[in-house]
Amino acid sequence: MHSNASTQNGRSSDTERAVSPVIGVVLMVAVTVVLSAVIAGFVMEMGDGMEDSLEATGAASFDFDADDGVMTVSLVSEGNADEWEIVGDVEDSPVTEINGAGEAVTLACSDDTGNDDSTDGESNEELTAAETGTISVTASIDGGSSTVIGDTEYDCSDVAD
Numbered sequence: 001m002h003s004n005a006s007t008q009n010g011r012s013s014d015t016e017r018a019v020s021p022v023i024g025v026v027l028m029v030a031v032t033v034v035l036s037a038v039i040a041g042f043v044m045e046m047g048d049g050m051e052d053s054l055e056a057t058g059a060a061s062f063d064f065d066a067d068d069g070v071m072t073v074s075l076v077s078e079g080n081a082d083e084w085e086i087v088g089d090v091e092d093s094p095v096t097e098i099n100g101a102g103e104a105v106t107l108a109c110s111d112d113t114g115n116d117d118s119t120d121g122e123s124n125e126e127l128t129a130a131e132t133g134t135i136s137v138t139a140s141i142d143g144g145s146s147t148v149i150g151d152t153e154y155d156c157s158d159v160a161d
Helices: 013-052
Strands: 059-065 070-077 083-088 095-098 104-108 132-140 147-155
Touching: 070 132
Parallel strands: 059 147
Antiparallel strands: 059 070, 070 104, 083 095, 083 132, 132 147
8 A cells, every 4th residue: 555655645754844844943043033133122222221320339438536536538449430529517518529549538526616626637627516427428420420439427425535
């Protein structure tokens, strides 16, 4: 009954085997191209949005000597920012600039008369007459919005006289 082993019901099985894998490969390539285009579109769109909302980074350290009433604020790392400022409870100067990494600014507690309570005389700003307050270091990129990169609270009420 079988005159030819390669035919069944009048069709060639070699022909059907060749067509099926080709169609499968074409469909897989098409799906891969479409998925790649969709993923690339999302990545490009996310990248555009990230440029507009780039947040300044950096690191600051705070060292408060309660015995002398002196706080040293240092910029440890510039990060991606190009401007840094000390803000908070600083008398007569709500903003003090820091020029770059490694620079330290010394702040001293003051009494009710505004006199500097520190004994070293090296401070370049005075903390307010308030006994407690907050000092923050902010960073910005090209004058854009500021980001707080470090902050601390201080308490001058326990400063030794």
